[in-house]
Amino acid sequence: MNDRSRLLRWYPAAWRDRYGEEMLALIDDEVGGGGPGLGLRLSLVRHGLAERARTAGLRGPSTSRDTDLRRGALLVLVAWSAFMVAGAGYSKASEHFNAAVPAGVHPLPQVAYDVVLAFGVLGGLLVLAGAAIAVPGFVRALQEGAWPVFRPHVVRAIALSATTVALTLPLALWAHQLSEQQRNGGSAVYSAAFLGWAALGVISLAMWTAAAVAVGRRVELSPRALQAETRLALALVAAMVVVTVASAVWWAGMAAYAPSFLTGAQHATAAAALFNLPLVVAMGIMFAGLALSSVGVRRIARA
Amino acid sequence: MARQRPTLRRQNDPPVLILASLADGPKHGHALIKDIATFAGVELGPGALYGAIARLEEQGLIEALAPVDRRRPYRLTAAGEAALKEVVRDMHTVSSVAAGRLGLSLGGLA
Numbered sequence: 001m002n003d004r005s006r007l008l009r010w011y012p013a014a015w016r017d018r019y020g021e022e023m024l025a026l027i028d029d030e031v032g033g034g035g036p037g038l039g040l041r042l043s044l045v046r047h048g049l050a051e052r053a054r055t056a057g058l059r060g061p062s063t064s065r066d067t068d069l070r071r072g073a074l075l076v077l078v079a080w081s082a083f084m085v086a087g088a089g090y091s092k093a094s095e096h097f098n099a100a101v102p103a104g105v106h107p108l109p110q111v112a113y114d115v116v117l118a119f120g121v122l123g124g125l126l127v128l129a130g131a132a133i134a135v136p137g138f139v140r141a142l143q144e145g146a147w148p149v150f151r152p153h154v155v156r157a158i159a160l161s162a163t164t165v166a167l168t169l170p171l172a173l174w175a176h177q178l179s180e181q182q183r184n185g186g187s188a189v190y191s192a193a194f195l196g197w198a199a200l201g202v203i204s205l206a207m208w209t210a211a212a213v214a215v216g217r218r219v220e221l222s223p224r225a226l227q228a229e230t231r232l233a234l235a236l237v238a239a240m241v242v243v244t245v246a247s248a249v250w251w252a253g254m255a256a257y258a259p260s261f262l263t264g265a266q267h268a269t270a271a272a273a274l275f276n277l278p279l280v281v282a283m284g285i286m287f288a289g290l291a292l293s294s295v296g297v298r299r300i301a302r303a
Numbered sequence: 304m305a306r307q308r309p310t311l312r313r314q315n316d317p318p319v320l321i322l323a324s325l326a327d328g329p330k331h332g333h334a335l336i337k338d339i340a341t342f343a344g345v346e347l348g349p350g351a352l353y354g355a356i357a358r359l360e361e362q363g364l365i366e367a368l369a370p371v372d373r374r375r376p377y378r379l380t381a382a383g384e385a386a387l388k389e390v391v392r393d394m395h396t397v398s399s400v401a402a403g404r405l406g407l408s409l410g411g412l413a
Contacts, residue, residue: 015357019353022331022332022370023353025332026332026333026374027349029332029333029374030333030349040349043349044350046350047348047351047353047354050354051354
């Protein structure tokens, strides 16, 4: 794949097959001999992801109330997946924080952390409840021969998850032999391996989410079941809002009471502690998830 | 596959601009972008243009012709021409009402 073709990798394969060649010709006409600028690249990412969302049934003109409710709930599910990624980053960044800020002295970070944990678990339970409600429809769909539609998604998700799990044990054994300093950025090789493993985990989660969306848009749901899914989605959005606020409060509390924990430096200021990269990324993903879920909520409200 | 009901909205929507551009004959992507920039002052990027082309084709409002050297021209279908006429009539109604209320002559605005 050359550089020009790579520009279209954000688009679905079927879309690339149909429009890819002529779009690349258009890009050649537009940019001439020069390379595509950042603006054009970002525009192609945005429109490519929009096409993917359309292909997945998450976007498109409203055709019925049922479709809108379903799309809204599935968008919230996708947002929750982003939250799980952010949660993993937050969990790593907050490891052993209570040793730096004893709860008896400054209770705020501990309280905020407990709220994040409680509402994170609540969110997981809401998703499981939503999955349980969809089970009868899923079974009916399988009986009616829908497996070939679901199979590519499920097979990809299983293969990636199996790879991630298979790599977990050697990575854990390796980590066990390293010092805490080496595990936390001291060993470049270990850090690269850890990031690769984490990326595989994120891709696996994305594949499972894609599988859930593929199932969710096709299974037959009774009006009552769809209403229940919608309510669960709205409750999940509320949980995500609480998790985001509590994470920010935890961060602010740690920056105020133990900035060194977040910077790694012995004498750090609260302002410096606000530029903790993993937390910036985790909070950025949370806000992106909230923005996506707000699109889902608007769809549900419109229906 | 059942075609979706056409959903054309504002005059600056990429689908409306594309239909307007194709009203005087077939054009490929680059020619569309240049024409739309000239008559509407709107700079459509390749992503926005092809997103709109895909929707219009799905709705049966435009159709692709045989490619010429990697560039595929598009033309209006009969349904596309009807949809564009409807949009033009809607715009005319709105602009006539607005012009009347402002005491303007539409002919003098051009």
